[in-house]
Amino acid sequence: xxxxxxxTPFPQRxxxxxxxxxxxxxxxxxxxxxIGLRKESFAGFPEGEAxxxxxxxxxxxxxxxxxxxLERLADNIERLGGHVHWVATGExxxxxxxxxxxxxxxxxxxxxxxxxxxxxxxxxxxxxxGVKPVETDLGEYIIQLxxxxxxxxxxxxxxxxxxxxxxxxxxxxxxxxxxxxxxxxAVARKELRQKFLDADMGITGANFAVAETGTxxxxxxxxxxxxVTSLPRIHVAVMGMEKVIPTMTDxxxxxxxxxxxxxxxxxxxxxxxxxxxxxxxxxxxxEELHLILMDNGRTRQIAGTLREALYCLRCGAxxxxxxxxRQIGGHAYGYTYPGPIGIxxxxxxKGAASVKDLAHASSLCGACKDVCPxxxxxPRMLVDLRAELDREKIAPWPERVVFxxxxxxxxxxALFRLGASLGRVAQRPFVxxxxxxxxxxxxxxWTRTRDLPPVASRTFSERWPELDNSKDLERP
Amino acid sequence: xxxxxxxxxxxxxxxxxxxxxxxxxxxxRPADAGQAAExxxxxxLERWPQALERxxxxxxxxxxxxxxxxxxxxxxxxxxxxxxxxxxKSVLSWHPWSLGLxxxxxxxxxxxxxxxxxxxxxxxxxxxxxxxxxARAEIGVTGVDWALAETGTLVLVSGRGRPRSxxxxxxxxxxxxxxxxxxxxxxxxxxxxxxxxxNPALSMSGAVINFITGPSRTGDIELTLxxxxxxxxxxxxxxxxxxxxxxxxxxxxxx
Numbered sequence: 001x002x003x004x005x006x007x008t009p010f011p012q013r014x015x016x017x018x019x020x021x022x023x024x025x026x027x028x029x030x031x032x033x034x035i036g037l038r039k040e041s042f043a044g045f046p047e048g049e050a051x052x053x054x055x056x057x058x059x060x061x062x063x064x065x066x067x068x069x070l071e072r073l074a075d076n077i078e079r080l081g082g083h084v085h086w087v088a089t090g091e092x093x094x095x096x097x098x099x100x101x102x103x104x105x106x107x108x109x110x111x112x113x114x115x116x117x118x119x120x121x122x123x124x125x126x127x128x129x130g131v132k133p134v135e136t137d138l139g140e141y142i143i144q145l146x147x148x149x150x151x152x153x154x155x156x157x158x159x160x161x162x163x164x165x166x167x168x169x170x171x172x173x174x175x176x177x178x179x180x181x182x183x184x185x186a187v188a189r190k191e192l193r194q195k196f197l198d199a200d201m202g203i204t205g206a207n208f209a210v211a212e213t214g215t216x217x218x219x220x221x222x223x224x225x226x227x228v229t230s231l232p233r234i235h236v237a238v239m240g241m242e243k244v245i246p247t248m249t250d251x252x253x254x255x256x257x258x259x260x261x262x263x264x265x266x267x268x269x270x271x272x273x274x275x276x277x278x279x280x281x282x283x284x285x286x287e288e289l290h291l292i293l294m295d296n297g298r299t300r301q302i303a304g305t306l307r308e309a310l311y312c313l314r315c316g317a318x319x320x321x322x323x324x325x326r327q328i329g330g331h332a333y334g335y336t337y338p339g340p341i342g343i344x345x346x347x348x349x350k351g352a353a354s355v356k357d358l359a360h361a362s363s364l365c366g367a368c369k370d371v372c373p374x375x376x377x378x379p380r381m382l383v384d385l386r387a388e389l390d391r392e393k394i395a396p397w398p399e400r401v402v403f404x405x406x407x408x409x410x411x412x413x414a415l416f417r418l419g420a421s422l423g424r425v426a427q428r429p430f431v432x433x434x435x436x437x438x439x440x441x442x443x444x445x446w447t448r449t450r451d452l453p454p455v456a457s458r459t460f461s462e463r464w465p466e467l468d469n470s471k472d473l474e475r476p
Numbered sequence: 477x478x479x480x481x482x483x484x485x486x487x488x489x490x491x492x493x494x495x496x497x498x499x500x501x502x503x504x505r506p507a508d509a510g511q512a513a514e515x516x517x518x519x520x521l522e523r524w525p526q527a528l529e530r531x532x533x534x535x536x537x538x539x540x541x542x543x544x545x546x547x548x549x550x551x552x553x554x555x556x557x558x559x560x561x562x563x564x565k566s567v568l569s570w571h572p573w574s575l576g577l578x579x580x581x582x583x584x585x586x587x588x589x590x591x592x593x594x595x596x597x598x599x600x601x602x603x604x605x606x607x608x609x610x611a612r613a614e615i616g617v618t619g620v621d622w623a624l625a626e627t628g629t630l631v632l633v634s635g636r637g638r639p640r641s642x643x644x645x646x647x648x649x650x651x652x653x654x655x656x657x658x659x660x661x662x663x664x665x666x667x668x669x670x671x672x673x674x675n676p677a678l679s680m681s682g683a684v685i686n687f688i689t690g691p692s693r694t695g696d697i698e699l700t701l702x703x704x705x706x707x708x709x710x711x712x713x714x715x716x717x718x719x720x721x722x723x724x725x726x727x728x729x730x731x
């Protein structure tokens with residue numbers, strides 16, 4: 001997302017991440033821990049598998065009547081005294097928030113963790129307009145102070161050690177703080193408590209929105225989501241339109257699997273259901289509630305290759321298990337959404353061309369699909385995306401030529417035999433100890449880190465007639 | 477700026493391309509939600525002891541402190557002990573009508589500073605002053621709308637006399653409830669919320685429902701579990717065997 005990180009190409013970003021010892025250690029600990037917690041949580045929850053199927057069916061069913069559910073949601077929110085804004089692009093979403101800030105004299109906005117506001121780079125826009133955005137999720141607060149971007153969907157600062165956080169707090173907040181999570185958390189509590197009380201606006205995302213009741217649902221562990229929706233006089237929620245679900249019954253299905261998938265908890269500490277601004281008789285709550293319903297490239301995928309990515313709950317489970325994410329971390333991906341699902345979401349929001357390298361940052365092992373609470377078929381969509389990059393001539397030409405030639409050779413027996421014979425001759429200078437090494441030109445990039453088995457001296461089909469197979473095969 | 481009609485229009489155009497491609501499977505839900513909620517309530521009249529056991533186990537697992545007393549008269553004593561152990565002097569509470577208990581008469585007379593939420597429609601000045609008191613208070617005392625056994629969760633509905641921040645701003649949250657609040661599963665909570673929605677005679681007075689599962693927590697620094705980030709560091713549940721009150725309705729009747 002940040003221009004800075006995109007100035008270097010993906011292979012270099014990935015390489016830099018692999019060289020970063022701090023990052024490697026932090027990633028290893030965090031992802032292994034998350035995998036264990038999730039596994040443990042589902043192991044004691046036999047009904048979980050059926051709930052995952054139901055959750056998936058609800059997402060699909062909702063997409064099929066998306067127009068109806070969105071209109072119902074909007075009608076209910078307006079009936080409860082809230083305002084609904086429909087925006088096609090991230091820019092429009094930013095403009096709405098900025099206009100609200102201007103009209104209502106907002107100087108400071110407290111935010112609870114929201115990928116949607118990261119997606120539209122809201123903080124930068126607020127700062128430029130003279131409004132101070134304060135991230136209040138501890139992880140987000142840390143990276144905001146460090147002027148960085150989140151590296152994990154649910155644990156934005158996992159790439160930082162406690163020592164780094166202590167140095168950062170000491171430098172930015174004045175004082176000398178111990179490298180103890182307990183101490184550092186207390187520092188943040190004190191610092192942010194006053195901000196909650198002073199802020200004019202609270203900005204959140206939405207984990208879900210229930211159409212039938214007009215309810216915006218926030219899931220947090222720290223309680224900052226509750227602060228942000230209780231104390232400031234204006235609450236603005238920015239939500240991707242695919243987050244709508246039909247009913248409260250559906251919500252319970254998602255709640256039962258969301259925290260388990262993300263952190264291994266049965267439920268997160270706080271699930272907050274917000275239904276309109278402060279109601280008559282209430283002591284607290286915002287005077288105004290605004291819901292910003294955002295398209296930003298999502299509609300295109302209703303009938304597109306990435307349709308299933310619209311099911312995503314943003315739990316982060318697929319990041320933890322991905323062999324690529326586990327090695328390079330979130331920043332190397334270069335956009336708001338990292339990991340396997342992040343590649344698809346980036347393609348959705350920014351177009352296929354933006355992921356021409358990232359589409360290959362997957363071994364297609366399928367671990368992501370296995371842990372996804374709504375069983376999104378990420379590997380299939382990555383393959384579709386690669387096909388699209390080829391079809392649209394976005395992939396570099398040598399890649400397209402090589403694959404085209406490979407396809408011709410693989411689908412024609414004569415060409416295959418010819419290719420095998422040529423390969424046997426051509427590979428001679430490069431075979432050492434029975435492996436292909438140090439190939440020339442661009443092929444060398446492949447063999448730099450891998451050995452290839454050489455083309456066999458005789459192909460399988462050449463050997464076939466000599467094999468004595470008459471005994472094993474009984475023909476009718 | 478995009479209008480609602482344009483937004484929905486573009487969705488419909490895309491949806492038209494996919495019609496019939498995918499199987500639609502709406503989620504099963506109670507045919508009569510009001511009746512289903514009544515069925516759950518009747519089941520729980522029988523099953524509350526098991527549910528309470530499970531609640532206690534799960535609540536303690538997520539870091540909650542469980543207390544059990546015989547009747548409402550014993551509740552202030554438990555709160556006093558909690559306060560004394562933490563050297564806390566200021567207590568914030570829901571309005572007696574919502575809590576079933578007036579702590580001003582007990583703790584207030586014992587030297588604690590007790591602030592009670594307004595029970596009527598508070599004006600701007602009353603709201604401001606309550607907020608200041610809430611920001612200073614050390615212990616927040618609330619009722620409970622549902623105590624969810626399978627996850628050890630307290631479900632609280634905001635409204636008149638029951639501010640949302642009583643369970644949020646003070647460092648210690650104390651929740652008081654009786655057997656009629658127990659439910660077993662998330663699914664049952666779903667039934668209750670559906671029942672609430674379909675019955676036009678009943679209406680939530682407030683805007684927010686909070687599911688509270690243990691204290692505020694974070695793992696954002698090296699995944700080390702730390703309590704009390706923004707919300708309470710401690711959550712206490714006081715179960716009252718024979719609450720000598722029957723009111724504290726979850727929801728007020730509208731007009």
